[in-house]
Amino acid sequence: MLADVVLGIQHGDEAKGKVTHYLSKYKSYTHVLRFNGGCNAGHTIYHEGKKFVTHHIPAGVFYGVKSIIGPGCVISPEHFFEEVKELQEAGINLHGKLFIAKNAHVITGTHLQEELTEQKIGTTRRGNGPAYRDKYARKGIRACEVPSLSSYMIDLYEEFHSDTSVKVLCEGAQGFGLDIDWGDYPYVTSSHCGLGSVFLNGVSPRWLRDVWGVAKIYETYVGAKSFEPDEPVFQALRDLGEEYGATTGRPRQCNWLNLNELQKSIALNSINKLVINKMDVIRELNQFKLYFDSNLITFDSEKEMCNFIVAQLPNNIEVFFSEDKDRI
Numbered sequence: 001m002l003a004d005v006v007l008g009i010q011h012g013d014e015a016k017g018k019v020t021h022y023l024s025k026y027k028s029y030t031h032v033l034r035f036n037g038g039c040n041a042g043h044t045i046y047h048e049g050k051k052f053v054t055h056h057i058p059a060g061v062f063y064g065v066k067s068i069i070g071p072g073c074v075i076s077p078e079h080f081f082e083e084v085k086e087l088q089e090a091g092i093n094l095h096g097k098l099f100i101a102k103n104a105h106v107i108t109g110t111h112l113q114e115e116l117t118e119q120k121i122g123t124t125r126r127g128n129g130p131a132y133r134d135k136y137a138r139k140g141i142r143a144c145e146v147p148s149l150s151s152y153m154i155d156l157y158e159e160f161h162s163d164t165s166v167k168v169l170c171e172g173a174q175g176f177g178l179d180i181d182w183g184d185y186p187y188v189t190s191s192h193c194g195l196g197s198v199f200l201n202g203v204s205p206r207w208l209r210d211v212w213g214v215a216k217i218y219e220t221y222v223g224a225k226s227f228e229p230d231e232p233v234f235q236a237l238r239d240l241g242e243e244y245g246a247t248t249g250r251p252r253q254c255n256w257l258n259l260n261e262l263q264k265s266i267a268l269n270s271i272n273k274l275v276i277n278k279m280d281v282i283r284e285l286n287q288f289k290l291y292f293d294s295n296l297i298t299f300d301s302e303k304e305m306c307n308f309i310v311a312q313l314p315n316n317i318e319v320f321f322s323e324d325k326d327r328i
């Protein structure tokens with residue numbers, strides 16, 4: 001048994017979808033598992049030249065790998081069936097490939113309704129917070145109680161623990177900067193976005209092989225708190241990087257990379273493979289800056305910046321600098 005994990009290690013939108021899609025193609029997994037979050041997520045995936053935005057459904061379906069929405073997730077049947085329809089219409093075969101853990105919780109119509117006017121946190125208004133609240137208050141509804149979902153039900157104890165050939169890719173949603181405990185509370189999501197979350201979904205910690213941390217060479221955040229410095233360069237960055245929400249279309253606030261926060265996410269999540277995306281965006285912008293130890297550091301070149309970053313990271317971590325235009 002073996003498990004690899006893909007985690008966002010900033011505030012979501014680090015292009016985890018691209019990494020999971022790539023790994024599902026090349027690493028011969030038996031399962032891809034989403035382990036946290038709901039349809040607040042928006043994973044942009046380019047598959048065979050076509051653009052897809054998935055919310056609930058794990059990226060394994062694109063390569064016919066058994067894909068599971070785990071018990072750490074909350075699921076809106078309404079949005080789930082919409083997504084199923086969209087993928088099927090685009091020719092993706094989901095038959096016998098898509099499952100929902102029977103103990104996952106449900107985002108109800110009331111949860112969605114309740115969030116329609118939410119402004120304090122700037123949520124995605126997908127009923128995520130209310131669904132987790134009701135789960136922990138022990139008045140939630142589980143997926144196994146919803147008749148329309150019955151053909152998708154799976155028990156992850158039976159699925160993962162009766163077969164030694166299990167090789168699972170665990171696909172995180174959001175990012176560690178939005179984690180309910182480690183993020184900037186209350187400007188966080190309502191689930192755990194870090195490594196520990198994986199092991200609440202039937203995966204054993206002993207199966208762990210690689211933890212892929214996904215970051216961007218700059219940072220973005222969507223929500224109610226102020227994140228972006230008041231400088232015109234960030235509007236240019238937003239446009240070059242196409243930093244508009246995949247789920248809500250909202251403009252993402254932008255800022256330079258915070259290297260201390262990156263170090264913290266790497267340490268707290270045992271990251272051993274680090275992907276830093278969107279190098280081509282800052283190259284086009286021609287500005288190479290990051291925050292480190294409360295200073296804003298400016299570099300003369302991309303190379304100098306990359307070398308500086310690598311020098312501040314643990315030795316045993318493999319770093320991949322990647323471009324937005326690298327489409328798998």
Ligand code: IMP
Binds near residue numbers: 011224
């Ligand atoms: P919620 O998860 O919809 O409750 O939103 C809580 C916070 O997390 C808000 O700041 C959202 O913008 C942010 N958020 C939730 N999901 C994502 C995501 O997939 N990408 C980026 N930000 C997200």
Ligand code: MG
Binds near residue numbers: 012044246
């Ligand atoms: Mg996203």
